[in-house]
Amino acid sequence: xxxxxxxxxxEALPSVGAPNAIAPALSADPPQRTYVTGMTVALGGMLMFFxxxxxxxxxxxxFPNSDWRSLNVPRILWLNTAxxxxxxxxxxxxxxxxxxxxxxxxxxxxxxxxILGLFFIAGQAIAWKQLAAAGVYLATNPSxxxxxxxxxxxxxxxxxxxxxLMTIMLRDTRRLARATAVExxxxxxxxxxxxxxxxxxxxxxxx
Amino acid sequence: xxxxxHSSADSGARPRGFLRKYIFSTDHKVVGLQYLFLxxxxxxxxxxxxxxxxxHLAWPSLRLPFVHGGVxxxxxxxxxxxxxxxxxxxxxxxxxxxxxFGNYFLPIQIGAPxxxxxxxxxxSFWLTCIAFSCLLxxxxxxxGAPISGWTAYTPLSGLGDVTGSGEGAGQTMWIVSxxxxxxxxxxxxxxxxxxxxxxxxxxxxxxxxxxxxxxxFVTAILSLLAFCVLLAAGVLLLLDRNFGTSFFLPAGLVVxxxxxxxSGGSPLLWQHLFWFFGHPEVYIAILPxxxxxxxxxxxxxxxxxxxxxxxxxxxxxxxxLGFLVWGHHMFVSGMSPYSSLTFSVxxxxxxxxxxxxxxxxxxxxxxxxxxxxPPMLFAIGFVSLFVTGGLSGIFxxxxxxxxxxxxxxxxxxxxxxxxGVASVFGLFAATYYWFPKMFGRMMNERLAKAHFWxxxxxxxxxxxxxxxxxxVGEPRRYAEFSALDYAAALVPLHRFITIAAFVTAAAQFLFxxxxxxxxxxxxKAAINPWNAxxxxxxxxxxxxxxxxxxxxxxxxxxxxxxxxxxxxxxxIPQNLxxxxxxxxxxxxx
Numbered sequence: 001x002x003x004x005x006x007x008x009x010x011e012a013l014p015s016v017g018a019p020n021a022i023a024p025a026l027s028a029d030p031p032q033r034t035y036v037t038g039m040t041v042a043l044g045g046m047l048m049f050f051x052x053x054x055x056x057x058x059x060x061x062x063f064p065n066s067d068w069r070s071l072n073v074p075r076i077l078w079l080n081t082a083x084x085x086x087x088x089x090x091x092x093x094x095x096x097x098x099x100x101x102x103x104x105x106x107x108x109x110x111x112x113x114x115i116l117g118l119f120f121i122a123g124q125a126i127a128w129k130q131l132a133a134a135g136v137y138l139a140t141n142p143s144x145x146x147x148x149x150x151x152x153x154x155x156x157x158x159x160x161x162x163x164x165l166m167t168i169m170l171r172d173t174r175r176l177a178r179a180t181a182v183e184x185x186x187x188x189x190x191x192x193x194x195x196x197x198x199x200x201x202x203x204x205x206x207x
Numbered sequence: 208x209x210x211x212x213h214s215s216a217d218s219g220a221r222p223r224g225f226l227r228k229y230i231f232s233t234d235h236k237v238v239g240l241q242y243l244f245l246x247x248x249x250x251x252x253x254x255x256x257x258x259x260x261x262x263h264l265a266w267p268s269l270r271l272p273f274v275h276g277g278v279x280x281x282x283x284x285x286x287x288x289x290x291x292x293x294x295x296x297x298x299x300x301x302x303x304x305x306x307x308f309g310n311y312f313l314p315i316q317i318g319a320p321x322x323x324x325x326x327x328x329x330x331s332f333w334l335t336c337i338a339f340s341c342l343l344x345x346x347x348x349x350x351g352a353p354i355s356g357w358t359a360y361t362p363l364s365g366l367g368d369v370t371g372s373g374e375g376a377g378q379t380m381w382i383v384s385x386x387x388x389x390x391x392x393x394x395x396x397x398x399x400x401x402x403x404x405x406x407x408x409x410x411x412x413x414x415x416x417x418x419x420x421x422x423x424f425v426t427a428i429l430s431l432l433a434f435c436v437l438l439a440a441g442v443l444l445l446l447d448r449n450f451g452t453s454f455f456l457p458a459g460l461v462v463x464x465x466x467x468x469x470s471g472g473s474p475l476l477w478q479h480l481f482w483f484f485g486h487p488e489v490y491i492a493i494l495p496x497x498x499x500x501x502x503x504x505x506x507x508x509x510x511x512x513x514x515x516x517x518x519x520x521x522x523x524x525x526x527x528l529g530f531l532v533w534g535h536h537m538f539v540s541g542m543s544p545y546s547s548l549t550f551s552v553x554x555x556x557x558x559x560x561x562x563x564x565x566x567x568x569x570x571x572x573x574x575x576x577x578x579x580x581p582p583m584l585f586a587i588g589f590v591s592l593f594v595t596g597g598l599s600g601i602f603x604x605x606x607x608x609x610x611x612x613x614x615x616x617x618x619x620x621x622x623x624x625x626x627g628v629a630s631v632f633g634l635f636a637a638t639y640y641w642f643p644k645m646f647g648r649m650m651n652e653r654l655a656k657a658h659f660w661x662x663x664x665x666x667x668x669x670x671x672x673x674x675x676x677x678x679v680g681e682p683r684r685y686a687e688f689s690a691l692d693y694a695a696a697l698v699p700l701h702r703f704i705t706i707a708a709f710v711t712a713a714a715q716f717l718f719x720x721x722x723x724x725x726x727x728x729x730x731k732a733a734i735n736p737w738n739a740x741x742x743x744x745x746x747x748x749x750x751x752x753x754x755x756x757x758x759x760x761x762x763x764x765x766x767x768x769x770x771x772x773x774x775x776x777x778x779i780p781q782n783l784x785x786x787x788x789x790x791x792x793x794x795x796x
Binding site for chain 2: 049050052055153
């Protein structure tokens with residue numbers, strides 16, 4: 001009996017991309033599914049972080065005699081949201097190409113995803129500039145404080161995602177761990193996309 | 208460190224060179240020891256701070272070392288309170304039980320060669336180190352360390368140096384330190400959870416995991432969820448202080464005759480966010496100790512853990528309930544009595560899983576062949592302290608009583624006994640128990656026993672009188688009581704506590720001496736000196752780089768098979784097959 005599967009069969013490993021990319025872990029290497037587990041757990045932590053901010057938002061806004069003034073979110077946020085949603089779609093295109101062992105197509109759509117991510121960040125920067133031009137800064141009002149905190153924290157996390165996307169582009173493509181890396185970065189990206197939609201709706205409807 | 212001969216078949220190449228091997232090592236055992244030594248350093252600093260405070264409380268006009276100007280000023284006293292609390296809670300009670308011993312033993316106990324993410328593990332440690340340096344640096348910035356307590360209550364912590372010395376750069380350093388610590392703890396928690404879920408040896412089902420692993424696993428979940436919330440709160444506090452926002456700062460605040468420009472925020476919001484982290488933090492400190500104590504009590508009673516399943520579930524229940532009771536820290540904040548009642552009932556309900564644990568500990572040693580070895584003494588000491596501190600907790604869980612006792616020494620006595628000293632006893636039990644595995648040598652038993660009795664009696668002498676001081680009504684966090692008439696009668700008691708504190712602190716030299724001299728000169732330890740059943744005892748002492756030298760174990764039985772009827776020996780290791788009559792547990796050097 002092989003000793004190094006740590007209680008899991010090879011079939012239980014994440015079935016991502018080309019099946020031959022997943023071999024039972026060699027000797028002492030940890031199995032690939034730990035990365036998926038690790039990312040799932042880490043996303044739980046990030047969700048907790050953002051939910052703490054959201055709960056502070058709801059409480060701070062609900063004070064009686066509050067100094068809260070509703071903030072009209074810049075309209076470019078709609079475009080940014082569409083861009084980020086599109087990036088999730090292109091990421092799925094990319095993963096499908098990978099499943100068909102179409103390396104060209106995979107790389108193409110993967111790059112498009114990263115570029116759309118950069119567009120999103122640029123769009124957020126434009127939104128901040130527009131607000132600043134209108135005299136709305138971090139400390140202007142609690143609503144603007146939360147706007148900058150939410151968008152800033154999310155942009156930082158998304159920049160991390162873009163780094164992940166780029167790392168995979170630049171890495172040796174035949175590495176065993178790549179299938180897992182693609183899976184894990186995709187999980188992160190979709191999560192950040194969904195999180196943004198939630199935050200956007202909160203800023204839009206909960207103001 | 209590791210003198211074991213290493214087979215050439217070893218898959219995990221052993222790192223060479225001092226830097227790769229000891230400083231930036233990704234070996235979970237080295238990282239665990241790094242955390243341990245960091246905690247030992249931190250606890251020394253924390254003890255020195257507490258002794259200085261104790262001298263000042265007993266003899267206020269005495270000139271002291273490490274105190275600017277010689278005689279301690281009230282703001283210096285508060286700075287010491289703050290730094291003592293922060294260092295002890297974050298850098299001792301969070302790092303040592305979980306990150307030091309958990310890192311070292313969790314992978315070995317589940318039969319894995321490493322943590323799931325070794326590099327992340329090393330990064331977590333170095334982030335913790337940076338956080339600690341950042342915190343200590345607060346002593347050396349102009350106006351010194353912060354004075355707002357380890358809870359950093361707003362508005363005191365949110366306004367900058369207008370609120371007093373230490374609230375300028377010192378408080379900012381404190382917040383930055385805690386933010387870095389939060390990130391380190393979160394990364395470490397991800398590692399622990401993933402390792403426990405995915406790296407278990409074949410046959411190591413959840414219900415065959417040692418209770419230590421259960422405790423580290425649940426603690427990691429608590430860390431993940433709690434520290435992320437503190438991170439969010441800390442970011443908002445930093446913005447309030449340094450960028451003019453008003454999350455936690457109300458309008459119309461006048462401090463030192465200056466009207467502050469903040470508007471509409473709520474200090475209570477900070478308290479809610481902080482204690483949502485802060486209460487689970489208590490369990491982050493003590494759950495690993497509970498795991499170790501269960502482990503040790505079974506080992507030295509030569510009996511299985513009584514009610515293993517109940518023990519595992521009780522750990523989960525305590526972890527879960529720990530997230531629902533943060534409001535009991537805020538009974539005096541003016542919250543609605545209905546909220547108080549809810550928090551009160553939930554808090555007392557933690558007594559149920561706690562009692563399950565306590566009775567099962569007693570059940571475990573009941574009728575056992577008890578061996579009073581040092582780890583066992585500290586484990587029994589833990590149970591004693593946990594019961595004592597837990598009972599005063601039931602008093603404090605009632606809002607009516609808490610209103611009287613909240614700002615007094617009673618609370619100081621309560622939390623020091625239950626989360627401070629009890630957790631530290633868990634650490635001592637763990638150190639004496641696993642030292643032979645970590646360093647391949649035994650610690651001196653006589654010194655260890657002297658250390659136990661002095662510490663055990665000493666801590667009770669320190670903290671029991673504090674209950675009475677609190678009931679009399681002496682407020683905590685006060686640097687001096689000369690203005691309080693009724694407090695004059697308590698001065699002798701304070702002096703007694705201070706002397707007890709010095710005796711107890713001196714007793715720790717026995718431990719330090721024993722620890723460091725045994726590393727060099729202790730008697731060589733066998734592979735399994737305590738005749739224990741779990742997987743760390745089937746490998747060399749200290750374990751090789753990949754823990755099992757390429758022979759990874761499979762698990763066939765539960766973790767506490769002691770004195771099994773019909774068995775030739777009174778313990779059966781977890782990796783022994785059901786019908787294996789050939790292989791007998793070996794106890795070879």
